[in-house]
Amino acid sequence: MITENASLKPAARRRLNLGKYAGFFLVLPSIIAVGIFVYGFIAWSVRVSLSQWKGLTPDYTFVGLKNYINLFSDPRFMVDIRNTVIFTLVFVLGSLTIGLTLAILLDQHLPGEAFFRSLFLFPMAISFIVTGVVWRWMLNPAITADRLSGFNLLFHNLGLDFLINQWHLTPTWGIAAVALAAIWQMSGYTMALYLGGLRAVPDELREAARVDGASELQVYRRIILPMLWPVTLSAVIILGHISLKVFDLIIAVAGKQLPLDVPAIYMWQTTFDGLFYGRGASIGILLLISVAVLIIPYLYYSLRSGGES
Amino acid sequence: MNIKKVTWGVLSILILFSLILSACGGGEEATPAETAAPEEATAPPEATGKQVEVFSWWTGGGEAAGLDAMIVVFKAQNPDVEFINSAVAGGAGTNARAVLATRLSQNQPPDSWQGHAGQELIGTYVKDQKIEPLNFLYEEQGWLDIMPATLIPLISQDGNIYSVPVNIHRANVLWSNPAVLEANGVTTAPTNLEEWFAAMDTLQAAGVIPLAMGEQWTAMHLMETILLASLGPEAYNGLWDGTTDWGSPEVKTGLENYAKALGYTNTDAGSLSWQDASQLVVDGKAAYNVMGDWAQGFFQELGKQPNTDYGWAPVPGTSGTFQFLSDSFVLAVGAPHRDEAIAWLKVAGSKEGQDAFNPVKGSIPARSDADKTLYNVYLQSAMDDWASNTVVGSLAHGVVANDSWKSEIDTALGLFLADKNIDTFQAALVAACQSSGPCQ
DSSP states (O other): OHHHHHHTHHHHHHHHHHHHHHHHHHHHHHHHHHIIIIIIHHHHHHHHHTBOOOSSSOOOOBOTTHHHHHHTTOHHHHHHHHHHHHHHHHHHHHHHHHHHHHHHHHTTOOTTHHHHHHHHHGGGGSOHHHHHHHHHHHTOOOOSGGGOOTHHHHHHHTTOGGGOOOGGGSTTTHHHHHHHHHHHHHHHHHHHHHHHHHHHSOHHHHHHHHHTTOOHHHIIIIIIHHHTHHHHHHHHHHHHHHHHTOOHHHHHHHOSOGGGOOHHHHHHIIIIISOOHHHHHHHHHHHHHHHHHHHHHHHHHHHHHHHHO | OHHHHHHHHHHHHHHHHHHHHHHHHHHHHHHHHHHTGGGTTTSOOOGGGOEEEEEESOOSHHHHHHHHHHHHHHHHHOTTSEEEEEEOOOGGGHHHHHHHHHHHHTTOOOSEEEEETTHIIIIIIITTTOBOOOHHHHHHHTHHHHSOTTTGGGGEETTEEOOEEOEEEESOEEEEOHHHHHHTTOOSOOOSHHHHHHHHHHHHHTTOEEEEOOSHHHHHHHHHHHHHHHHHHHHHHHHHHTOSOTTSHHHHHHHHHHHHHHTTBOTTGGGOOHHHHHHHHHTTSEEEEEOOTHHHHHHHHTTOOBTTTBEEEEOTTOTTEEEEEOEEEOOBTTOTTHHHHHHHHHHHHSHHHHHHHHHHHTOEESSSSOOGGGSOHHHHHHHHHHHHSEEEEOTTTTSSSOHHHHHHHHHHHHHHHHHOOHHHHHHHHHHHHHHHSSOO
8 A cells, every 4th residue: 555655646646635525426426315215205295295195196286284183083093193102112111121131131241141142132133024923923812722822822831821811912902012022123232232331331430339338239220320321312212213113013913903003004004005195194294203203302412412522 | 545435436326327327228118118019010020028017916825826827828829928927915915906006106007907896996097097998808809798797887987898807706605614513503504694693602602713704804804794694785785886874773783793793703813814714614613704705715725625624605694695806907008018918818808718717716707608617516606696696796805995985994994893882983984985985
């Protein structure tokens, strides 16, 4: 490299000048692509959501917020909101709890740490569809004795018959069973986030606390957990937006059935099966707003704190 | 370093542009095929490039085998045409139709696609001018004399015929397991809903699943047959042309009967496909299953014998009525390979094509001149009923309601399956007919 630079010195200087603009031109295709395919299509969706388009032929007749107002008196959309809230609570709290527990266990520097770290992280490498297909079998909701399978059969063979249940077909709370599959998939990832956070806590701090007579429990409660708050916030944002957009996992576990409906599935069905494009677009925009409510304050916070440091 | 960066940058921009150019080129290629036809004599021969893309949701069981058999006939008659089988998996075509809707809204239609005869075609594709009238083909091939007269109005609008029906299916079939019924003392076949419910009470008390059901669309299938049994063919037809009031006490009685029937179904219905549900009957785990007669092709594939492993009858209370649906193929407006698509439609409507497809799929031909000896004992009985019964259309399979109306009914049904509130359900059905059906 050095000899190359020395021999090409004048030419290299000219290229360096060019480099200033080259950076911009290199990014330009992505700027254009993002502008069209993200922001352009958001604008187009907003327009469709304010129209009465129904059927295969576009119809952009402006109807104001009618589609949105109708959604909030639509019993199916109420089911969607209920399911999203239950799914998000179970999934985020479950992943955080299990992720933090695993991270603290791994942080004890026991033998086999690398093995378990990979083991817990592996589910994240699988797509939600694959997870869904496997969990569909494990969560088999048949409860009659001759047709048990998956978890229900396991419970039966262990003599724990009282635990046999209908999983995702349980009225109202069925969506929580699907959230179990999501927890299985994402808690390893949450663990990795927390483990990074734990490793960032200086050993001196822990030792200082111990010298001052703090018990191990107090070290975690007073020193380490408060220092993990930024990690928890990131994890909540990442898990939360996955949860708001969930679609493939539910389809894979349970197919399209209304008790497990979420906004993304309603959007798809009403648009492509029912050809209600206006309604479908307004569900899409509501989804976007709900994710934005979660993400934008976070971006604001992290950009500001990034600027200060 | 900089040299490398710039080189890579230039390379990637070149690749990007070549991708864009090739994408545009792909789009342009499609249009000349359409306009080139008159110039064929002067144009250089392109014998190797002939193809036809046919879109369907036949990917498994007797359906895929039947399609394959018909493709063999097509290839024998058109050896130089490449057949592109664009089938998308998913029960009753729910996934396939989402894909198709996207392609059509982007004006990239397949040459021909499968559609249920009736409002699914007329209400959606004809209204938006996505398919061509086929009267010329019917006249040229003499199909008007050979296909049933009752079928033609259902696939036509304003005198234009829009699709080529390949087969006729029956929706209102009650499949049963003779051994399970006999073991539990159900020896006489029920002839109306009351007798059927009484028989299912006996079976439920004996610990057998009286009625196997699967995911949500099979629940809609059950609903339409029970509405037909409760209302009779005339009032049932009136539901779809606006002459029967969805809010009437008769419809309410029908919905109450439906709610009662749901009480006999397996608790895990929501997690089963139609195949899973039908298989419960031939495996002896359930006594009855209401499913279209494509179940018979599935039973054949499982190696089950008619009358010993499974029995059939019209759904109690619907005897003398043939609740039908028909798979048919259409010609896309702007089909990239129009001549080859017409060749495909000729095969689909021919005696040879239909007799290749139907015995395997487990359906009866739409033509009346088919060779009866090719068909098994169930299909022969269905052919007799098709010729003699009152014909009504199916809801779950696109004959009687357009897509939007059907999807609103499906939503109302899904909510009903969860809360079992008949009054809310009926009100939602009235609203669905007003917003997307013929009711004012």
